[in-house]
Each structure stands twice: as C-alpha cells, then as structure tokens.
Amino acid sequence: MTIAVIDYGAGNVPSVERVLERLGAASRRACRPAELALATAIVLPGVGHYAAIIRALDERSLRAPLLDAICRGVPFLGVCLGLQALYSSSDEAPELSGLGVLPGRIRSLPHDVKLPHMGWNRLRMQGASALLQGLCESDYFYFAHTFAAVEPIDATVATCEYGTPFTAVLERGRLFATQFHPEKSGAAGARLLHNFLRLAA
C-alpha cells in the first residue's frame, strides 16, 4: 500500500512524509487528479488559511477525485485544515464552499482566550474510535489553529476544549480527521498514524 499525500503547495507535507516513513509506510506526493483516482489511501495535510486549501484543491481539479475516493471508502486522513476542508463552509473564507462531506460550518474559537490555540492539549473521548486505539485522555496532541468545528456531529469521536469544546477527532467508516497535528505530536501522534496505517491496509 502506498499512501497518497496530497501536496497542494502549502502545508506540512514533508513532516507527514517523514513520520510515515519512520512508521515503515511508503508514501507518494499527489497533486494531480489521476494520482488520487488510483490511490489506495489518502492523507490531506494542511496548515494556514482555509481559502488556500480550498482554492488549491479546485485549481488542481482535485475536488471531484477526492470526493469520489472518499465515497468509494478509500481510507482518508485529514489533518488540521484537512479536517476543516471536509465541512460545508468556514467563517475564515465565507465565500468558498468546502468539500461538504460533513455537515456544518467551521467557526472561530472564542476571542476570550489567546488565539491561535497553540500548543499541547488533551482530548475528551466521545465514543469508540479505531483511530484512537491505545490512546487515552492523558495523552497530549499538538494544536495550532484559530478556527474549529465547534458543533459536534455524529462522526465526532473526541473533542478538545479551548474556550469552547470542538471536534478534535472524527471518524466515519474509513474517513478520519484530526484538528491537531499527529505528525508533530510525539509518540502519541505516531501511535495515531500507526493506527491509521493499520486501518488503511
């Protein structure tokens, strides 16, 4: 199995590749529709502005093949903006349509806490999760974001709290996403990625 890591120009692609390599997984950068159509597992890393990821996916004509792959049940892991992109829209770029795989809108975290939400925080488990197997509420994960999925949905399997609770991990079939950066989250993050590789195999 080769993991297709979507390379849309910006983003944390090299660090994701490095952790996958450490875990013994082969990965390949994907930036063309055909590369997604053939992928047997997909990671969508992301960091920065919501508009950047959505525009980049559209400019590279990756929206349709990505949605198609998710529909076909190709294992998918979205990271940070890669989680936010799954929703219908975001207050960070209200004029753009997200992938719309999940219902709802990404909103800003409240301004009564320091933003961005930057650093290591813990999760509150909200139900059984294959992705979080072996991980617990005392593990810390690295977050670096200002916007979040603040309305819980059926796919929410773990929340985090920073000013307000928000979805930290979601899971629906073989669709997975994390608001934090597992590739930057030490041993706990490596464990999560290991789980994803096992579930994707």
Add this chain to the structure above:
Amino acid sequence: MSLARRIITCLDTDGARVVKGVHFAGLRDAGDPAELAARYDAEGADEVVVLDIAASRDRRPTFLETIRSVAAQLSIPLTAGGGIRSLEDARSVVRAGADKITVNTAAVLWPPLITTLSGEFGSQAVVVAIDAKFEKATSSWDVRVRGGRDSAHLDVLSWAHRAVELGAGEILLTSMDRDGTQSGFDIALTSAISSAVPVPVIASGGAKTPGHFAQVFSEGAADAALAASIFHDNTQSIRGLKEFLRNNGIEVRFPC
C-alpha cells in the same frame, strides 16, 4: 482540561554548530544541533527553536542544512529563524522543515513582512521575536535590533500590539537585561506583554532554576518558556523541570 504550558529549547547556531553566549556576545561551542534536538525530543521538550545568530548570507546554505538535520530528528514542532528578510528566505526555511518562522530585525525595519508571511503560511506559523531592554530614563522597555546592538526607538508594548495586528501568531519575548545571567525571567516584562496581547507569548532570557519557570508561568502569565544553555549542558533536565512544574500545579505535558 487545559492547554499545557510549553517548555521550549533553543539552539543558537553559527552555521552547523550550536553556540552559547552571555548578553548576546562571548560565544562558545555547545554541540551538534541534530544530536541536541534528538535528545530534547526524547526528554519531552514541547518545541525546538533554531536561531541562526550569524545570519550572514554566505552561511545560508549551511543553516538550511542544519534545519533539515534538526527537523529529521523531531516529532515535535520546529521554529527557525535568524536573518529571514523576505518571503523567499522564509519559504526556504519552511521547505527545509520548519513549522514556524521567526523574524526580528527585518520585521522592525519593514513591518509588512509580517503580513506577507502570515498571508503565505498562516499566522500560526509567524513568530515575531522581540529583544527588549529596560530604559531607566523612560521607565519602559525598548525594542533592540541587530542582535541587540541597536535601539529601534520603539516601545516593546506598542511594537507587540502592532506585530499582532499585522499577523503575528506568537511573540517570542527576550529580556536582554536577563539573557545569559541565569537570574530568572523578567517577570514584569513578560506579564506586561503577555496580559496585553491576544496571542501566545514565549518568555526568554535568564532561566536557571525550575522556580524561575514556575514564576514566569504563574506571575508572568507566559504561555511558553524558552531556555538554551541550562538544557545544553544538562544543568537542568526537561523531565525534572516538568515534574517540578506539575507538583506546583502548572499543567505540562509528559510524553507517553
């Protein structure tokens, strides 16, 4: 449940080697950056900063190679800077493996650089470093540039506000009065800035004892604290420091 306070280790490099100095001068060798980075990752550091203190153009390729070798060792975030003057400089640092970029003098000289960088990488990736020196005459903190040599004739608090408006996602605040003295963080400075800006503040300069860290978190309202030499020469272990902080009611992360 809350956000853990971060312990950040800083590698000041002169090309390929880590160096340390007192009051921004008197440098001596402190080790190999990749080896130190690997040790800090394993010991539970929350983040690593690599600063090229030489920052001369001809050493640029060496510094990028240092970033690559450090990034290859880390499973935690990496911030890099020193001599970043343009979007292209920042791109090469990010491509080499940095998650965040830190800018100092260049941002003072040309503040729109902050906006350019946050537009490209997101504000969460832009750390504005401020070197602060207390001025007795005015009873305020003055922004210093060019490695602390020159005054920027700017008030630290106003510059911090402006940097955030322009897109800084974090402030790395170094007390030049305390840096290298091991007499403790500047609590008054850290508290004044951290309580005034809406972004996280990293306190730097003067750390020696676990008590210094506890104080900068509890009284200084720091979101993170940075130190270099006490970690490099093993005066203070990161694990020991975090145990002390936890026992004093400060939330810190222990790696599993």
